């Protein structure tokens with residue numbers, strides 16, 4: 001097929017990475033910047049390939065005078081030495097600042113952190129300390145939250161197919177809200193409440209018909225998908241009335257989540273309008289104004305320099321005015337509003353740190369080539385590029401470089417052509433085995449969606465504050481994996 005491969009297959013031995021005075025390898029000598037595959041139109045050539053765009057990196061990340069990146073005062077070279085690679089690194093103060101910014105911008109409202117984006121007992125406690133509530137959507141997430149010692153009243157439970165054990169655990173522990181997603185769930189809740197002789201606090205998840213401009217798999221408010229009750233079809237009203245009339249359920253309001261990684265604030269505003277109209281219609285039918293409205297999460301973050309997310313303040317201002325206006329128009333008293341950011345809190349606070357293993361240049365024909373940089377992680381620690389065609393950025397982290405930037409593709413170790421971490425990025429032309437590469441905005445949906453594909457132990461999540469490391473989740477080991485293999489024996 002005329003595809004030729006050149007490159008360095010240099011493999012390290014033992015601790016060679018950490019040896020000082022590593023010789024400058026002549027890596028993939030066939031790479032010439034002018035022959036490299038052209039960048040996609042959205043990707044601009046950086047003026048300075050060592051510069052860090054503040055929209056991409058957590059506030060504690062800087063490049064030290066000698067070129068090494070540091071997080072909250074800790075050099076990534078030291079960090080890699082202590083915890084190994086790949087690793088997820090969370091900037092604790094940055095995460096807390098973001099949580100606080102959402103809480104402050106939406107003062108008077110309730111901010112739930114969407115735990116599915118990343119959850120550990122420590123992060124659950126930070127979130128609670130910053131005054132946020134927590135969303136969970138599985139027995140596992142609920143168990144982590146309870147183990148963290150969170151007030152159950154601050155927990156809301158989601159899911160389109162909640163199991164009896166998770167509902168029972170939530171109900172017996174007195175969690176604050178159950179967001180009901182189907183008629184079967186209403187039936188299940190009624191008999192569980194009968195059995196436990198309690199009343200459940202429920203919201204109805206509705207779909208508003210908003211077509212959010214995001215990937216199909218993370219858009220959740222159009223009609224043809226599994227979540228919620230459609231407003232348009234009348235199912236939402238039907239389920240609201242059923243819950244309202246149930247002696248075992250206390251219907252407190254409705255919930256809408258239009259999708260994830262949404263930049264267009266219009267989507268949230270339309271959803272707010274449609275849900276408020278539904279509340280007004282319900283009030284007309286029953287004479288009762290439901291007290292709560294949850295507008296969900298999905299607020300976009302910057303994964304590349306081209307992404308330009310709205311600030312919590314701008315979002316809050318827009319939503320507040322729409323809600324005030326719509327309540328005036330419908331005569332409703334303003335309900336208590338809540339939102340559920342996940343990614344926007346933990347995403348930018350975390351980065352993934354990898355070690356470069358091989359660099360090769362693949363000839364694509366037409367005189368162009370693409371540079372593949374293979375790192376020691378991949379789709380097992382970040383499935384989003386493969387799953388949603390998500391774009392990421394990357395930077396050389398263990399040193400600065402004066403080499404020309406080259407459009408490069410960062411790939412993992414797995415046995416899949418689609419095992420891509422960063423599809424296109426300008427990286428220094430002299431990247432070589434042993435270098436550390438950092439991928440910003442990796443705090444959300446990376447570890448939480450990680451797999452053991454190719455029997456790969458999942459990387460640890462560590463946080464850094466004042467140059468000190470705290471392990472949030474330790475690195476998985478091959479022994480952990482073998483412990484599940486019933487035939488492994490001794």
Ligand SMILES: *Cc1c(COP(=O)(O)O)cnc(C)c1O
Nearest residue numbers: 114257260297298340341342343
């Ligand atoms: C996933 C999800 C969120 C959080 O989405 P982000 O994109 O992380 O903000 C909030 N609410 C519900 C119901 C969700 O499913």
